[in-house]
Amino acid sequence: MSADAQWVMERCASLAAITDVKGETTRTFLSPAMTRANALVAEWMQAAGMSVRTDAAGNLRGRRGEAAKTFVMASHLDTVPNAGAYDGILGVVMAIEVAEAMRDAALPYSMEVIGFSEEEGVRFGVPFIGSRAMAGTCDETLLSTEDANGINVREAITAYGLSCDALPEAVLHDAFAYLEFHIEQGPVLEAEERALGVVDAIAGQSRYSLTFTGRANHAGTTPMHLRQDAMSAAAEWIVAVEAFAQKTKGLVATVGSVSTIPGAGNVIAGEVRATLDVRSADDAVRRDAVAALLAKAEACALARSVRVEKNLRMDQAAVAMDASLTATLAKAVGAHARRIVSGAGHDAMIVAPHIPSAMLFLRSPGGLSHHPDESVLMNDVQAGLDAGVRFVKLLAIKENDA
Ligand code: HGY
Ligand code: MN
Ligand code: MN
Secondary structure (H helix, E strand, O other), X not given: OXXXXXXXXXXXXXXXXXXXXXXXXXXXXXXXXXXXXXXXXXXXXXXXXXEEEEOOOOOXXXXXXXXXXXXXXXXXXXXXXXXXXXXXXXXXXXHHHHHHHOOOOOOOOXXXXXXXXXXXXXXXXXXXXXXXXXXXXXXXXXXXXXXXOOOEHHHHHHHXXXXXXXXXXXXXXXXXXXXXXXEOOOOHHHHOOOOEEEEEEEOEEEEEEEEEEOEOEEOOOOOHHHXXXXXXXXXXXXXXXXXXXXXXXXXXXXXXXXXXXXXXXXXXXXXXXXXXXXXXXXXXXXXXXXXXXXXXXXXXXXXXXXXXXXXXXXEEOOEEOOHHHHHHHHHHHOOOOOEEEEOOOOOHHHHOOOOOEEEXXXXXXXXXXXXXXXXXXXXXXXXXXXXXXXXXXXXXXXXXXX
């Protein structure tokens, strides 16, 4: 049976309609929409002949075969707020379709398809909770991280009806290869009119939350020289972040979220909370940038008698994909393969230190992602599925010859 892109596109559309926020696609970790999405994806996994379970981190795990050696295909089912239909979701649905297409093949390994429960880091500010559970790297720091309501990860998992005591059972010990299909989320493949990209490495990223604390006061009666304006301190810093990244080769830096307290137009902001996201394929460039940008935050605050608190949420080094598996993937893709470095973070960067991993990118029309207009071309999905089926067959030949 061949893998079918139409089936994949229809399923991505079905999942996009399952949301926590009416009128957009927003599905976060352990939310009611996650439960509904997992139920639908579980049906598709079962229809592909897989036994399905939910692990202690809420990952949806479809498995087929008796062999201990396991080939994993996975991506994430959670989304950013007001997301498109394909970031993460496409990888899970394509994996199910490839598994279905290989249903009657006598493979020397078992297959596991995983829909990771949390990759974006929206609820807790810390990403990759699902893949970290599979990799066995969920630690106390992660489990005690709190969301905006003061609920920590452990409490959230318990409230969802799962148990952190079972996290060790989420760890996959006998996997020999991992493949993740994902949209590129950038402009490179489209600019070169290519359908597919074979990922060599994933850029490292640092994520911080900063709190600028000044003193709220009356906007009309407080002379400018007597103010401790947290908003002005944060604003000067945010512009400096952009300027620093614009002049630093191979670096991107983003302040994506800002909130102010009390948030009234006639009150000088007493407190401003902001996020910082810094990325580079070169870890030294990224770490130097983080040091410079945090120092700049201090300077902007000090100049206004404002304090600034900096909380590290994640420091993730750049990760190379497995050279041998990636060469096999390039062979499966064929002449139109393009080797590429990923600026976006992916579950593969969490898995790769533990299981030989490879990633296949599909073109992002308009280079657009983390946006409701995110899209993918049907022909590219078909090319990706065909390459995925060829990859599974090449992997079987390699394993039989091993
Ligand atoms: O933020 C990222 O790089 C990914 O889309 N989670
Ligand atoms: Mn994303
Ligand atoms: Mn993603």
